[in-house]
Amino acid sequence: MSALMLALVAGAVVGLALGALGGGGSVLAVPALIYLLGFTPAAATTASLIIVTATSLTALYAHARTGGVRWKAGALFAAAGLLPAAAAGAAASRLPQPVLTAAFAVVAAFAAARMLRPSPATASPASTRSAASGAAPSDPAASGVRPAKAVGTGAGLGALTGLLGVGGGFLAVPALVTVLAFEMRAAVGTSLLVISTNSLASLATRGATTAGVxxxxxxxxxxxAILGAWDGKRLAAKVTGTFLQRAFAVVLLAVAALMLGDAVT
Structure with missing residues (x-):
């Protein structure tokens, strides 16, 4: 199969995951770029950020049209990750490639484990009340959440984005549900705002590496990926989120095992 066809197929899968789950697609973008398209780990993380930024902005627009984005709280959450994303992005180019590969494998395995667990939305009384009433918490204070915890979580997601070239949506969605008490629909849409912001901040520090893309x-x-994101949003309305998450998690575990084996050999 030609490189063009591989890129099209891989991009469609990444877009489907981002559109349907609000995250997770970027965790597949890096291994696809490395093992299917021959990128080095450093080049793959930079290329992934470009792909994730464009795709997330497209998916964000789709969710915003249906009122699925909480702009104020999402902006505050994302702002906490701007500096960590930029700093980690600058440091990533100095790390050995096996270290980047191993770190990515660990993150991918952790993401798969999170997806195999029951959705926190079903266990969150606050999100259940919010969904039932039609109200959406718009900031940490309104949800009774400690702002310091929200800021710390946002900073951690930013650092992850900058270092490994992943949007962090697989962590942002459960964090928005549990930390900010969002209902799942708003968490998925708002996570795309966080992903887009962090990815742009990290790209800003990678000027030298983007020149060689x-x-x-x-x-x-x-x-x-952009076209796949639109299809992913439609797919999410037809297929249960639990099925989508579990199927994606199985693929992700296989990818993590492949990358970890590559890093240690």
Whole structure:
């Protein structure tokens, strides 16, 4: 299969995951770029940030049209991750490639484990009350949540985005549900705002590495991902979120095992 076809197929899968789950697709983008398209780990993380930024902004627009984004709280959450994302992005180019690969494998395995667990939305009384009443907590104080905890979580997601080139949506969604007491629909939409902001901040520190991006591969990958994100949002309305998460988690565990084996050999 040609590099173009591989890029189109991989991009579609990444977009589907981002559109349907509000995150997780970027965890597949990096291994796809490395093992299917021949990128180095450092180049793959930079290319992934470009793909994730464009796709997340597209998916964010789709969710915003249906009122699924909590702009004020999402902006505060994302703002906490701006500096960590920029700092980690600058440091990533100095790390050995096996270290980046191993770190990514660990994060992918952790993401899969989170997805295999029951959704926190079903266990959150606050989110249940919010969904039933139609109200949506718009800031940490309104939810009775400690602002320091929200800021700390946002900073951690920013650092993860900058270092490994992942949007962090697989962590942002449960964090928004449990830390800010969002209902799941708002958490998915708002996570895309967090992903987009962190990815842009990290890209701003990678000017030298973005100059060497193979646009012949990245451009069609990104285009397919953007189209896939729209299909993913429609898919989420037809298939249960639990099924989508578990199926994706199984794929992610296999990817994590492959990358960890590659890093230690």
């Amino acid at each position: 193979d646009w012949a591969v990245v451009a069609p990958f990104t285009g397919a």
